[in-house]
Amino acid sequence: MASTGLSSSNSSSSSYDLSFKILLIGDSGVGKSSLLVTFISNSVEDLSPTIGVDFKIKLLTVGGKKLKLTIWDTAGQERFRTLTSSYYRGAQGIVLVYDVTRRETFTDLSDIWAKEVELYSTNQDCVKMLVGNKVDKESERVVSKEEGMTLAEELGSLFLECSARTRENVEQCFEELALKIMEVPSLLEEGSAVGKRNILKQKQVHHTSGGGCCS
Amino acid sequence: MGFLMCKEDNGLGCLMKNSASVELDSYFPVRHQRQEDVPKTRFKPRVGKTLSPRRWNAAFSQDGQLDIAGVLRRIQRGGIHPSIKGAVWEFLLGCYDPNSTFEERNEIRQRRREQYAAWKTECKEMAPVIGSGKFITAAIITDDGQPIIETSVNGNLPDDFGGKPSDNGSADKRVIQWKRSLHQIGLDVVRTDRILVFYETEKNQAKLWDILAVYSWFDGDIGYVQGMNDICSPMVILLDDEADAFWCFERAMRRLRENFRCSTTSVGVQSQLSTLAQIIKTIDPKLHQHLEELDGGEYLFAFRMLMVLFRREFSFVDSLYLWEVMWAMEYNPNMYLLYEEPNSSCQNGSQKINNKLLKLYGKFERKNVQTGWTEQKTALAVFVVASVLETKNKRLLKEAKGLDDVVQILGELTGNMDVKKAVKGALKIHKKYLSKAKKS
Numbered sequence: 001m002a003s004t005g006l007s008s009s010n011s012s013s014s015s016y017d018l019s020f021k022i023l024l025i026g027d028s029g030v031g032k033s034s035l036l037v038t039f040i041s042n043s044v045e046d047l048s049p050t051i052g053v054d055f056k057i058k059l060l061t062v063g064g065k066k067l068k069l070t071i072w073d074t075a076g077q078e079r080f081r082t083l084t085s086s087y088y089r090g091a092q093g094i095v096l097v098y099d100v101t102r103r104e105t106f107t108d109l110s111d112i113w114a115k116e117v118e119l120y121s122t123n124q125d126c127v128k129m130l131v132g133n134k135v136d137k138e139s140e141r142v143v144s145k146e147e148g149m150t151l152a153e154e155l156g157s158l159f160l161e162c163s164a165r166t167r168e169n170v171e172q173c174f175e176e177l178a179l180k181i182m183e184v185p186s187l188l189e190e191g192s193a194v195g196k197r198n199i200l201k202q203k204q205v206h207h208t209s210g211g212g213c214c215s
Numbered sequence: 216m217g218f219l220m221c222k223e224d225n226g227l228g229c230l231m232k233n234s235a236s237v238e239l240d241s242y243f244p245v246r247h248q249r250q251e252d253v254p255k256t257r258f259k260p261r262v263g264k265t266l267s268p269r270r271w272n273a274a275f276s277q278d279g280q281l282d283i284a285g286v287l288r289r290i291q292r293g294g295i296h297p298s299i300k301g302a303v304w305e306f307l308l309g310c311y312d313p314n315s316t317f318e319e320r321n322e323i324r325q326r327r328r329e330q331y332a333a334w335k336t337e338c339k340e341m342a343p344v345i346g347s348g349k350f351i352t353a354a355i356i357t358d359d360g361q362p363i364i365e366t367s368v369n370g371n372l373p374d375d376f377g378g379k380p381s382d383n384g385s386a387d388k389r390v391i392q393w394k395r396s397l398h399q400i401g402l403d404v405v406r407t408d409r410i411l412v413f414y415e416t417e418k419n420q421a422k423l424w425d426i427l428a429v430y431s432w433f434d435g436d437i438g439y440v441q442g443m444n445d446i447c448s449p450m451v452i453l454l455d456d457e458a459d460a461f462w463c464f465e466r467a468m469r470r471l472r473e474n475f476r477c478s479t480t481s482v483g484v485q486s487q488l489s490t491l492a493q494i495i496k497t498i499d500p501k502l503h504q505h506l507e508e509l510d511g512g513e514y515l516f517a518f519r520m521l522m523v524l525f526r527r528e529f530s531f532v533d534s535l536y537l538w539e540v541m542w543a544m545e546y547n548p549n550m551y552l553l554y555e556e557p558n559s560s561c562q563n564g565s566q567k568i569n570n571k572l573l574k575l576y577g578k579f580e581r582k583n584v585q586t587g588w589t590e591q592k593t594a595l596a597v598f599v600v601a602s603v604l605e606t607k608n609k610r611l612l613k614e615a616k617g618l619d620d621v622v623q624i625l626g627e628l629t630g631n632m633d634v635k636k637a638v639k640g641a642l643k644i645h646k647k648y649l650s651k652a653k654k655s
Contacts, residue, residue, distance in 0.1 A: 028441070029352075029402040046409040048527065049402075051442045052482075052518035055622045070619040077399055077441045079477040083515075104354055 016059060016068040018191035020181055021090055022174070025113050026097035027105040028076030031133040034164035035097065036073050039174055044165055050075045053087060062178045067191075069178065081116070088120035092187045093127045093177045100132045100161065101140040106147070114155055125184045128157035129177045136163040239532055242297040243452065244412040253410055254630030256530040264293025271299050279317030281306060283548065284574040290543035291578055294536040294634075301453035301463070307542040308466035309550035324459070331458035334429050341390060342397060342428075348417070350424040352401035356394040393432050396439040400427045403444040411531065413452050423451045426461045434468070440475040440482075443468075445523040449535055469554060470545075470594065474522055484522050487597050488514040491521075494593075494601045497651050498644055502608050511618050516625060517600045524596055528629050537634045541595045544638070546577035579642060586649050595641060598648075602640030603628060 024032040033047045033054065040056045054073040059066065072091070074084045088094075096113055098105040109130070117128065130152040132143060145161055152159035158176055162169030181187045239260075245253055260267070266289040274282045283306065295303050305311055311320050339345040342355070354363050404424045408414050414423075427447055431439035447464045454460040468475075476483035491514050496503040506512060519527060524541075526534050547553075573581055579595045582588075604611070607624050615621045 028399060029406070046406060048409070049406050049441050049444070051445075051522050051527070053515065054519075055619055055626075057619055057623060070617075075441055079438075079440055080482065082477065082480055083482055083518075086513075086515075102353060 016066040018065055018182070018188070019068040019070070020092045020178065020187075020191050022069055022071045022093040022095060022177065023087055023091040024071060024073045024095045024097060025084065025116070026076060027099070027102075027108050027113075030076065030097045030099040030102070030105045031164050032076065032095075032097050033073050035095075035131070035133060035162070035170055035173070036071055038164045038167055038170045039071075044167065049077075052080065052083060058174070060175070060178075062175055063182060065182065067178055069174065071174075085116070085120045088117070089122050090190075091121065091126060092123060092181050092191060093129065094121065095129045095131055095173065095177065096155075096157065097131045097133055098143065099134050100143045100148075101134055101137050103142050106132075106143045106151070110151055110154070123187065123190075125186050127177060127180045127184065127187070128155060129173060129180075130155060130157045130159045131173055132159075132161040133164060135161045135168065136165045239297060243531055245410050245531075246412055246415065254528075254530040254533070256532045257633060258294060258533050258536040260296050261293050264289070266290050266293070266295045266299070266303065268296055268299050271296075271303065275317075279315070279320065281313035283313040283546070287543045287546055287575075287577055290539055295539050297532070300535060300539065301450075301455075301459075304450075304453065304463055304539065304542075305459070305466075307539060307546060308463060309469070309554050310462055310466050312551040313548075327462050328456070328458040331429070331461050334433050335425065338429050338432050342394060344397075345428055346425055348421050350401045350404065350421050351398050352405060354395065354398045356391060358391075358395070360391045389435050392438060393435065396431055397428055399441070400424055400431070400439050400444070403441055407444045408448050408531065411452070414448075419451065422457055422460075423448060426451065426457065426464060429461065430464065430468070433465075434472065437468075437472050437475050440477060442519075442522045443475060445526045446471060449531075449538075466554070471524075482518075484518060485513070487521050487594065488517060490593050491517060491597050491600055494597065494644065494648050495604060498601070498647050499605065499608065502604065502611060505612055505615070506621065509615060509618050509621060511621055516618070516622050517604075520600050520603070521594075521596055525599070528632060529634070530630070533634055537599075537638070540634060540638050541579075541599070542577075544577040544579035544642070545595050546575075547580045548572070548575040579645065582642075582645065582649065586653070588649055588652075595638075595645070598641035598645045599637050601644050602637055603632065605640060605644065606636075 024036060026032055028049065033050050034044070036056050037047060038044055040058055050073055052075055056071050056073065058069045058071065060069065061067065072087050074080070074087060094117055096109050096117070098109050100106075117126075130148060132145070132148045135141070148161060149159055158180060160169050160173050160176070162173055164170060181191070239256060239258070266286060270289060271286070274286050276282075286303070286306070290303070290307070306313055311323065315323075335346055344351055356362055401424060404420050404427070407420075407423060413419055423444065427439060427443060430443070430447075431437070446467055447460075450460040450463040450467070451457075454463055472483075474482075474484035474487060492503065492512060495506070495514075503512075506514070524534070525537055528534075529537060568584060573584070576584060603625075607628070610624050611621060615624060
C-alpha cells in the first residue's frame with residue numbers, strides 16, 4: 001500500500017545527463033521491493049508482495065554525472081515469469097537478489113534466474129549485480145559470503161551483501177551498478193541517447209504541444 | 216479488540232450520526248506505529264445513504280426474504296456500514312438467493328461448512344500443517360516431489376508436517392504442484408495487510424493461510440497466484456467463521472479467477488487489459504495512441520489495479536467501499552442460480568425483462584441488460600480503470616514521455632482517489648462505450 005505512495009518525489013521532468021533502466025529479479029520474498037524502497041526513501045517497512053511489476057525512479061549523481069535510474073521491481077512468483085520476460089527489454093542493469101537465510105533462493109538464481117537473463121536480456125553488455133540480502137539476520141544465515149562471491153564470478157557479475165532493514169550497502173549496490181554501466185561504452189551511449197531525447201522532446205512539446213514522437 | 220466484538224454492538228445509531236472516521240478505525244484498527252504510512256480513508260458512513268444495520272435488518276421479511284432492490288439502492292449510494300459488511304457481501308457475491316428464507320439459508324450454510332471441513336481434511340492428509348494454527352514459509356517439496364527436510368515453520372511441528380511422500384514414489388502431479396504453492400502462500404500471508412492489528416496474531420494469519428491453501432487445492436486449475444491474498448484478506452476479517460469466509464472468497468473468485476489463470480505465455484488479467492485498451496481506443500483515441508507510442512499499448516501499468524481490485528491505490532476501508540459499490544452495481548438477480556446450477560435455464564435471455572425485474576439489477580448490469588450487451592462480460596473494474604486514466608488524461612498527454620512517466624503520474628493516484636467519483640466516471644464511460652460500440 002505505502003509502496004507506491006513512496007514513489008520518488010523527484011519530478012521526472014528534471015534534467016539529467018544519463019538515463020538507465022535497471023531490473024530487479026529473484027525469488028519471492030527475498031526483499032527486492034524492500035531494497036528498492038530503502039534506496040528511494042528513508043523508511044524501512046514491511047511491504048506487501050509485488051503484483052506484476054512496480055517502478056520507482058531515482059535521480060542521483062554518480063561520478064559527476066546526473067543520472068536518472070528507472071528501476072523495475074518484479075513479482076517473484078514463478079507464475080508471473082511469463083510477464084517478467086517482457087521487462088528485460090532494454091535494461092542496462094540487472095540486480096539478481098537472494099536471501100542469505102534461504103538457500104533455495106540462492107540456488108534458484110543460478111538454476112532459473114540467470115538463465116532467464118541469458119534468454120531475455122536484449123543488451124549483450126548488460127551489467128549484472130548479485131545481491132545477498134538480509135545480512136542483518138546473521139544467526140539465520142545459510143549462504144556464506146564466499147558462496148556468493150563464487151556464484152558472482154561464474155555469472156560474471158558484481159557482488160554485494162546488504163540489508164534493506166539496516167540500509168547496509170543498499171546505496172552502494174545501485175551506485176556501483178550505475179558506475180559499472182557508465183564504464184561500458186555501448187550502454188553509456190544508450191543512456192545518453194535517452195537523456196538527449198528527453199531534452200529534445202521537451203523542446204518539441206513546447207513548440208508543437210504534443211504530437212507523437214515514436215520511441 | 217476487533218471488528219467482531221463490535222458486531223454485537225446495538226448502539227450503532229450514534230456511529231451513523233457522528234460518522235467520524237475515528238470510529239471506523241475501531242472496526243479495522245491499524246497498528247499504532249504504522250498509522251503514518253497508510254493512505255487516508257475517505258469513506259464515512261452517511262445517514263440516509265449508507266446501508267445501516269437498522270436498514271439492513273428491516274430489509275428482511277418475517278421468514279427472511281430480502282428486499283434486494285432497496286439494499287442495492289443504498290449500497291450504490293453510500294456503501295455498507297462496517298458492522299454488517301460481511302453479511303451483506305454474502306448476498307452481493309451470490310452466496311445466497313435473496314428470495315430464500317432464514318431457514319433455507321441456515322441449511323445451505325451448514326452444508327457449505329461441512330463441505331469446507333471435508334476439503335480441509337483432505338488437504339490435512341496431504342499436509343498435516345493445515346488447520347494446525349501454524350503455517351509454512353519455506354518449500355516442503357522439490358519440483359520432482361522429493362520432500363525437503365530443513366523447513367522453516369512458524370512454531371514447532373511434528374516431523375511429518377509436510378506429509379509423507381506418496382507410497383509409490385510417483386506422487387500425483389497435482390499434489391506436487393499444490394504442495395509447491397504452500398510456502399508461497401505463507402510468504403505472502405506474512406506480508407498481507409501488515410498494517411492491520413488483525414494480522415498481528417499468528418492465529419489470524421494461519422486462518423488466511425488455511426483458506427488460501429484449501430482454495431488452491433479445490434481450484435487446481437488456477438492454483439495459488441500472488442494477489443489472491445489481497446482478495447481473501449478482507450473476507451477473513453469480515454466473516455468470523457472460517458468456512459463462511461472461504462465461501463465468500465470462493466464467490467469473489469468466480470468473478471476474478473480468470474484474471475489469475477497463468478499459462479506459459481500470459482497471465483489471465485491481460486485479457487481484461489486488452490479490453491481496457493479497446494475501451495480507451497474507442498472513447499479517447501488520442502490517449503490510446505499516445506500510450507502506444509510510449510510502448511504502453513499493453514496497459515501493463517494497470518495490471519495491479521485489476522488484479523487486486525485497487526487494494527494498493529486505496530486505504531483498506533476505502534477499497535472495501537469500492538468493492539461493495541462495484542458488486543452492487545454489477546448485481547444480477549440470477550447470479551445465485553447460475554452459480555449453483557450452471558445448467559439451469561435461468562439465463563438472461565430466456566427471461567422477460569420488465570421494469571419490476573430490472574430493479575433487481577445493479578445499475579451497471581441493468582444497463583448491460585437493457586442494451587442487450589450480455590454476451591461480452593466486461594467487469595465494471597475495467598471501466599473504473601478507464602475512468603481513472605481519463606482523470607489523468609491531460610497530464611498523460613502533456614507530460615508523459617516514457618512509460619516511466621506514465622507510471623509516475625498514475626502512482627500519484629495512491630491515496631488521492633475518490634471512490635464515488637471513480638465509479639461515477641466509470642458508469643459514464645460505460646454508457647459512452649456502449650453507444651459507440653453499438654454504432655460501429
